[in-house]
Amino acid sequence: MSSTVSRPLVVDLDGTLVATDTLHEAATAFLTHSPLGVFRLAGWLRRGKAHLKAELAARTELDASVLPYRGDVLTWLEAEQSNGRRLVLATASAAWQAQAVADQLGIFHEVIATADGVNLKGSAKREVLVERFGERGFDYLGDHGADLSVWGAAATGHVVVGARRSLAERVGRVTEVGMVFPSPEGRLRALGSLLRPYQWVKNALVLVPLFTAQRLDDASAVLQMLLAVVAFCLVASSVYVLNDLADVVHDRHHPRKRLRPFASGRVGLLTGWMLWPALAVVGFGLSVAFLPALFVAALAAYLVLTTAYTFRLKRQPVLDVVVLGLLYTSRIVAGAAAIDVELSMWLLTFSMFFFLSLALTKRVNELTRIRRTMGQVGVQVRGRGYVETDLELLSSYGVASSVAAVVIFSLYVDDPKTSVLYDTPELLWCGVPVLLAWLMRVWLLAHRGTMDEDPIIFATRDRASLVAALLVVAVFVAAKVVTM
Template sequence: MTTPAQTPPLCVDLDGTLIKTDLLIESFFLLLGRYPLLALLVPFWLLRGKTRLKQELARRVALDTATLPYHPLFLPWLREQHARGRVLVLATAAAEPLARQVAEHLQLFSQTLATTNSTNLSGQNKAEQLSQRFGERGFDYAGNDRADLAVWKRARQAILVNPARGVHEQAARTAEIAAEFDDRQGEGLKLWFRALRLHQWLKNILIFVPLLAAHRLLETPLLLQAALAYLAFGLCASSVYLLNDLLDLPADRRHPRKRLRPFAAGTIPILAGALAVPTLLTLAFTLAAIALPAPFFGVLLSYYVLTLAYSLYLKQSVMLDAVVLAALYTLRIIAGAAATAIIPTFWLLAFSMFIFLSLALVKRYAELLALQDLGQSAAQGRGYRIDDLQLLQTLGGASGYLSVLVLALYINSSASQTLYRHPEAIWLLCPLLLYWISRIWLKTHRGEMHDDPVIFAVQDRVSQILTLIGAIIVGLAL
């Protein structure tokens, strides 16, 4: 009876097999996040071949190998094989520097074979090199993709890890399948809903605010325009969310909750995410160009440019990131005004900037508080430190109270006199808003703010009751 030490070497693929991600695409987004201008050279590197592209990217990025999404079923089995004395070889099409980083971290592989300056170690090239080293049928091979079929034809046994559709059947015709590891749960659509963050589309309800503030919400043509603007903004926002997740992979994998996001956890291929980003963006701007006024297209473009700047640069700037988040909320209101040709008042824009700056600081405060509970001293990639907590709370509370002041001043303005028969009744909104802002900050201070504050407000029962009371007060003022 042969022992693991006597069996042929086990050659292991990296992308999609050992790890649930693709290092070529991941290294591109690492480069884009850290050196955006260098990313402009990627098409020129690709023109000189995929091998050149891999090497150029690998020279400029470093992996956080400890947080990569290793396959949770396959890796323990590899550790068991290694412990029993079997020879393991990492054989991957990934660039050699990146492959060596993974191998050095795991300390499982006696050899590392990867793409070099002269050879892209994929498909037939990998099959040739493994056959020359270990002989025909002189090795076993673990892989997942159609490109691995060429290797399995010359291997003794095949080990399948999360195989692509149809790969199991084709692999079975070329080699004996010794084992299969599959941790996919069949929740593809549900995972995409999470990745697209469809619940965050609730924020786009702000597009209807100009209609509501102008008392024109029941005008069907304007309501339809606002609904189309809502859809366009949702598609654009989801594109941005996907891009953010792809750029933030290293930081998300070190975060207690964000590490479970589909791309960080490897439950959705990052290639699919990379393709979805331009697709959603194209749909959003096509809808804006065809069905909505030109000013809305300009606002949507401004929103995207600002969010792109936020993703690449501004989110790393302390305080500026919070101001930008508040501006992005306010841009939704401006977008609703552009879509319906309603001019927003100074009061509405001033109120929105102050209230949303307060909520943006709530978000940052909650994130820092969670990191403090984990014993960390700073937010990776954000620039905030734990000792900023008190300052954030002070600034956030002050900004929220300033929004109440704007509302109070609005009551005595000519704008309110025009729209309301009894504008003095609106004063009752002030104590309601003071209570709501104070409660939001109290819950955040106690560590009870586990979601985006805007989403929390929509789902929170007390906030819902206060909204109902506020609607009654506005009704009395009409």
């Protein structure tokens, strides 16, 4: 047996074996279930990190089966273990978390972790390892400069390069450098994807009152609306970040969502907890500085409602889709507040039924895919309040809402007040079959399970949907400019 194989290989956990921080995982799980618990976290932290970890240990669980393990590191460790190498997991994570990981992987012979009020990090970890294995009696694999003292006591230092690419050079000054695992690329792109810029198309609904009030020739109103859209995009992105934080464990169980930045570990959870309030502050700062108080109030109402949806309401069946419909409609309300125009009840009522129908397509699409892929009766949608057998009932709700939206649009066309706004209001009837055909097609695709989960995003990439949208716009323009 070589001297290398005879020496135990000590492996760090956070940032090394997994591309996340287990303390942040536990804190996120705690805050997701108890948002006001942030004050308790601060109190526990004042008594030291070891105390914080112990308190979180009593209140949270770690699903080690879906943690974002570093594939290159894990493959190497498995090879070392199969060659007879003794692997030791030594981490500042709480003992219960470290043991959960060790049990999941089954390659570690020993676990050394934070316990009994001692935070096993830096010099504290060095002392324990030297006492256990002796000076230069072990090799160490880590990823953070805080462990330089540990590397200094190791025979060989293996390095996972994180944010600081000079780490391997620093390790080389205190011990011989062995394996160096590069940091995954694309972190900046992952940060950008957290904002979900493709979702900003929904915020174009803020512009609807500008068109319905026929104020496109008002430069001041147009500028106000553009500022309102920017503010809404910032605040909406802050909620998307918060939603991904709250859903990180559920996302890891999803075949597609597991690739999201937090779920995959490409962006740390702590970064998210700093990013989402910063985006909200900038969005509200812009609103307070340049937009009417009513818009600020509408934006605040949107933030409150969508935050409640993130933490509670999305798990309440039926209520969740009603809230989604309200969130779409709230964008139109905010747009009206931005330029101080009155919204018609026709528009508000149509919007509510129309977007309620689209929200229901999301759930029907999810349930259809579950029914086809799992083939089991009564399967629960993870993170939602629905079961597979709700599919037919939700479909009936959605189709009924679609028909109601088309009927409301027809009544709007027939309203005498509409003739005041358009030179040839009769042409608006041409939009009725287009709208009805598009909604029925959306429901057909939802039942087939071939539509993206978000129908608005689907519509921006679907040729038939784009043609339908252009036809409806052309109908409104013709009704305004054509005289018969």
